[in-house]
Amino acid sequence: MLLAGNDIEDASIESEVLLRHVLGIDRARLLASLDADISPEQRQLFMKLIARRSKGEPTAYITGHREFYGLDFRVNRHVLIPRPETELLVDKAISLCRENGYLKIADIGTGCGAIAVSMAVNLPSVTIYATDIYTEAVETARQNGVNHSTEDRMTFLRGDLLEPLPEPVDMIIANLPYVRQRDIPDKGPLSYEPAEALNGGEKGLDKIGGLCSGAGNKLKANGTLILEIGQGQGEAVKGILHKYFPSAEIKIEKDLAGIERMATIRLTQQ
Ligand SMILES: C[S@@+](CC[C@H](N)C(=O)[O-])C[C@H]1O[C@@H](n2cnc3c(N)ncnc32)[C@H](O)[C@@H]1O
Incomplete structure (x- = not known):
């Protein structure tokens, strides 16, 4: 919601990528643990990352990763x-x-x-x-x-x-x-x-x-x-x-x- 309200296309996908980054888990594990709680620290970090994304910073720079040609690449500014x-x-x-x-x-x-x-x-x-x-x-x-x-x-x-x-x-x-x-x-x-x-x-x-x-x-x-x-x-x-x-x-x-x-x-x- 926060990202969608800031004109970010694919807001739900990007939120999911940021959440997985905070939790350090892949998509399958996230989907398998939808009912699990996240700790207050994880929640705070997630909200910080969402705030950075809302200001326009690309998700790839926030997570430090981008997929290209089916491979994971480290990226930075x-x-x-x-x-x-x-x-x-x-x-x-x-x-x-x-x-x-x-x-x-x-x-x-x-x-x-x-x-x-x-x-x-x-x-x-x-x-x-x-x-x-x-x-x-x-x-x-x-x-x-x-x-x-x-x-x-x-x-x-x-x-x-x-x-x-x-x-x-x-x-x-x-x-x-x-x-x-x-x-x-x-x-x-x-x-x-x-x-x-x-x-x-x-x-x-x-x-x-x-x-x-x-x-x-x-x-x-x-x-x-x-x-x-x-x-x-x-x-x-x-x-x-x-x-x-x-x-x-x-x-x-x-x-x-x-x-x-x-x-x-x-x-x-x-
Ligand atoms: C458009 S980016 C492409 C990066 C990468 N090849 C890709 O496709 O994702 C252009 C790259 O060229 C580098 N670059 C700019 N001027 C250059 C030069 N005179 N000689 C060599 N590399 C240069 C930049 O630092 C940058 O990494």
């Missing part, structure tokens, strides 16, 4: 909360790796490591570079790699775009900041997320452009580049990719909501 639409990129990337026998991947701007760790879990033969410009993000990704036992096949690097990559890879995948600077809100749930994870500059394309300009040197001859893009950016991203890869086939694909969400290019052997 230094990283973007992974979004369901990014799962589309991971699906596509995993299929392409299987089809082409790709073994070396780089996830640029890894944040909590959602893309990199999901790929490592589902592709047991690949090795993955996971990079971010922020130390805190790299450390969060490393922690998630450890939690999912993939860290021995992952290399976590801090640095600007492709600069830390020590060698060319089969696939570069990136969900870089692509929000136009003037569209970044100073209120609401998005304002809790790191501006550096959202801000793509004046047209939203600064980081994507920077990555594309260097990708030719960091992709192997048969390699693939996959980018998440924002609503209405398809044509502009096509233009950028065409500039750096004039002979490559460029694909722009939509997500389930019909929004242009993914740009892919495959290099062909000369």
Whole structure:
């Protein structure tokens, strides 16, 4: 009720997630113990968390967890909360790796490591570079790699775009900041997320452009580049990719909501 009264969509689900977090139990146990009492301390903590959520703080930052690609990820205020639409990129990337026998991947701007760790879990033969410009993000990704036992096949690097990559890879995948600077809100749930994870500059394309300009040197001859893009950016991203890869086939694909969400290019052997 408290959340519903504060315009929170899915208020009952979110309240349940916060209650389970306080009690430290999963859904099945919660449903099996609906009549059980909670202690005054638990009740007080629950009300505190509800108050934080009512003010707009995302549930994932309150609990420190978010599910992505069927896996549990640790998240914190230094990283973007992974979004369901990014799962589309991971699906596509995993299929392409299987089809082409790709073994070396780089996830640029890894944040909590959602893309990199999901790929490592589902592709047991690949090795993955996971990079971010922020130390805190790299450390969060490393922690998630450890939690999912993939860290021995992952290399976590801090640095600007492709600069830390020590060698060319089969696939570069990136969900870089692509929000136009003037569209970044100073209120609401998005304002809790790191501006550096959202801000793509004046047209939203600064980081994507920077990555594309260097990708030719960091992709192997048969390699693939996959980018998440924002609503209405398809044509502009096509233009950028065409500039750096004039002979490559460029694909722009939509997500389930019909929004242009993914740009892919495959290099062909000369
Ligand atoms: C939109 S978030 C995506 C995070 C994660 N890949 C995901 O899909 O949930 C973009 C990430 O790019 C990182 N980033 C921003 N500028 C960067 C740069 N110049 N080089 C590398 N990473 C950068 C941010 O710190 C942030 O973690």
